[in-house]
Amino acid sequence: MKPSETSIVTSVVTPQNLPWQEVVSLVTQQLLGQTDSISALKAFIPLPPPFSPVQFIELHLNDGVYYRCFDDGSVERSATAFTGSVSDCNLHVVKLAGSTLVELRFVRNDGGLFSADDKVLFSWLARLVTPVIEGLLEQERLREECVNLSHERDQCQILVDTTNSVLxxxxxxxxxxxxxxxxxxxxxxxxxxxxxxxxxxxxxxxxxxxxxxxxxxxxxxxxxxxxxxxxxxxxxxxxxxxxxxxxxxxxxxxxxxxxxxxxxxxxxxxxxxxxxxxxxxxxxxxxxxxxxxxxxxxxxxxxxxxxxxxxxxxxxxxxxGQITRSKDSLAHENIWLNEQIQNSDGFSDIIYQSQAMSDVVEQMEMVAESDSTVLILGETGTGKEMVARAIHKLSARHNSPMIKMNCAAVPSSLLESDLFGHDKGAFTGATNTHLGRFEMAEGGTLFLDEIGDMPLELQPKLLRVLQEREIERLGGNRVIPVNVRVIAATNRDLQHMAAEREFRGDLYYRLNVFPILLPPLRERPDDIPLLARFFTQKLARRMNRDIDSIPAEALDHLSRYPWPGNVRELENVIERAVILTRRGPLNLQLNDLRIPATKKHVTDKISKMAQILQTKAPENDEEERERIVQVLRETNGIVAGPRGAAVKLGIKRTTLLSRMQRLGISAREV
The missing domain is CATH 3.30.450.40 (GAF domain)
Structure with missing residues (x-):
């Protein structure tokens, strides 16, 4: 218990030779103005004569602390009772009623003794101060409890506010x-x-x-x-x-x-x-x-x-975080599975019999065993994504997902977030953390289609991922390691773009580790009948059509078409034909295609035109010689063939050669 620092005690000035009853009255008045137990102790000092031999009064409270109040009004705090070199008769101890642990001690150290009147006065004073000190102690106890309760309340409020905020x-x-x-x-x-x-x-x-x-x-x-x-x-x-x-x-x-x-x-x-x-x-x-x-x-x-x-x-x-990542992973895995179902393209679905595609398949088998970056080149519709899936399926990563991203289909402002992901608050509307394609493809393959359309400002970040195998989400500062194989594809000339500074050269060389060039469909006409039959069967099963065959003439027409859209265009033509066919042979709408005529048809047409345009036979050798030389010049010395001189003259090749020999005409000299 600490003495109050705000208590002010006014000294009581009393005349000499006052009776002790009046002293008690004066002390009583002094006690009524005190606010704590220590100030109550000061009410006894100074005691008027004849009680001046009291040098100090000691109050022993129940907290084990001794407070000594001297005749000048000062208070001293001690952990032990007074042990001065005086006899026991100099110490008068009064235990206050109702508080057995509270003692009031009157001490004199001048060698004198307390008289009987002194002890009576001390008894009266003890009886007087008992209820005052008990009341003051109770007030102090209640005040301290209020302070403690207020402190506990503040702590509980802090705990509640912090808990609500963090949770x-x-x-x-x-x-x-x-x-x-x-x-x-x-x-x-x-x-x-x-x-x-x-x-x-x-x-x-x-x-x-x-x-x-x-x-x-x-x-x-x-x-x-x-x-x-x-x-x-x-x-x-x-x-x-x-x-x-x-x-x-x-x-x-x-x-x-x-x-x-x-x-x-x-x-x-x-x-x-x-x-x-x-x-x-x-x-x-x-x-x-x-x-x-x-x-x-x-x-x-x-x-x-x-x-x-x-x-x-x-x-x-x-x-x-785990639930969110699992949710995103399941959502993207669902997308991936749907893509797998809709585009069940694998190595077994590469339909070919041409030597050009045989070389491509051989390259696929070799690169699938490694973990190198692959760049697939080719015109649109040649099957670059199908080749990428086949490489993934043949690789050691086939049990992990293959994630696809079309760089040309995503807006430039969202491409970085879609590719690398973003943290919450990275930009307006980023209310949750989003996993990018690299994190989705962890342990598997990331297929970047139309890589030539990737913005220049994003290419250095892709290059860093390919070199360091680590990413940073948009708006984040944590480096995330990734284990992903990258397969890129494009129908553009990246080498020319790099030379024109339209594509980063260092990224091109990093992607061009193992290039695979897919031949266009017009350069592999032997594969067209196989592909046509495959698409017809697949689409007929999907549409519940009973199609038993494809006319040979239709296949011949399809083989002569240049197919600017390649395999994708062929599949679309077959799909349109399957829709128009209920049953029986496939009903191909060939009028929609500008199919060039066959060689035989061209030859017959030219012969017929030559016969129509043919003039009458020359009357002498000189005229015949001039006409043959003129036609040879028009055909650049070509004698045979659909564009040769024999066709234009309307005669057989052997006939023209015999006449040229007879007239001394050489095709080389013309």
Missing amino acids: SHLETDALVAEVSKEIHRFFGIASIGMALRDAGKQQSLVVYASDYLLHQSVTCSQFSLELDGSMVARSLHENQSILVQTHKHLADWRQDPLLQTLAQKGMQAAFFLPLSFNHKPLGVLILAHPEPAIFTRDSCQLLAQIAARIGIAVENADAY
Whole structure:
């Protein structure tokens, strides 16, 4: 119990030789104006004569403290009773009624003795002061309880506010920011960090730190912390709070890398609180401040309770993150499975019998065994995606997903987010963390179609992923390692684009590790009948059509068509024909195609025109010679063939050759 620092006692001036009854009356008046037990003690000083031999009065309260009030009104606090070198007769002890542990001691140290009248007066004074001191002690007790209750209320309010704030955030980044803000607001701590387990590394933690340094703006940082021998590892593994101060634990501050970093910022004390849930260690709350006195016993207990709530919030955020990632993964896996069902393209679905496609298949088999980047080149519709799927299916990654991305179909503003992902709050509308295509394809293959249409500003980031095998989400600062094989495809001339600075040359060389050139359909006419039959059967099954054959004439017409849209155009033509066919032979609408005429048809047409245009036979050899020479000049010396001189003259090749020999005409000289 401490004496009140605000109590002011006015000295009682009394004339000499007053009877002790009047002294009691004066002391009573003095007691009525006191506000605490120590001030009540001062009411006895100074006692008027003949009671001046009392040198001081000692009050022993039930808290084990002795308060001595001297004749000048000063109060001295002591842990022990008066033990001066005087006889026992100089000490008169009165136990106050109703409070057996409260004693009022009247002491004189002048060698004299207390008289009987003195003792009577002391008894009266004890009877007088008993209810006053008890009342004052009760008031002090109630006042202290009110202060304690107010303090507990404030602590509970802090605990409730912090709990509500941290539990309302389900994402790690938002949770970390809210924890730092709330702890700094309530406790004024300068450096606040959260070390959480890194999903990618078992022996390290990711530290999210916020510094509220004096006269500086708030700084946030994120870094990796190894667990070996650190104070954070000790707190995490032992599941205990640890308070370290520079003047008490100097060796730890010199050895621990994290403490060294905090010391460089001017911190003199650090408090490590484990974050756990159901005895599962989740991380450590790291608090540091330049003044060690900020970590009082009371504040440390409250911070420990807050850390327990933060542990629940961290577990909730981790569970929410896992659910979100699983949801995204399932959604993208569903898309991938639908693509697999709709486009069940595999190695067995590459229909070919031409030598050109045989060479392509051989290249596919060779590169599938490696993990190299593949660049598939070819016109639109040649089956670049089908080749990419076949390479993936033949590779060691076939049990992992193959994710497709069309660089030309995604707007430039969204391409980076779609490819690398983004964190919450990275841009307006980013309400959740989004996994990019690289993270979706983890362990598998990423197929980048139309790579030639990728914006120039995004190409350096793709190059970095191909070289370093790590990405950073949009709006994030955490490096995420990826294990993905990249297969790119384009119908553009990347080499020419690189020379014209329309495509990065370093990215082109990084993609062009193993190029595969797909021949257009017009260069492999032997495959057209096989493809036509395959598409007819597949589409007929899908549409429940009973189609038994394809007319040979129709196949011949299809083989002569140049197919600018390649295999995709052929499939579309077959699909249109299947729709128009109910049963029986396939009803191909050949009028929609500008199919060139056959060689025989061209020859007959030219012969007929030559016969129509043929003039009458020359009358002499000279005229015949001039006409043959003229026709040979028009045909560039070609005698035979559909565009030869024999056809234009309307005679057989052998006949023309015999006449040329007879007339001395040489095709070389013409």
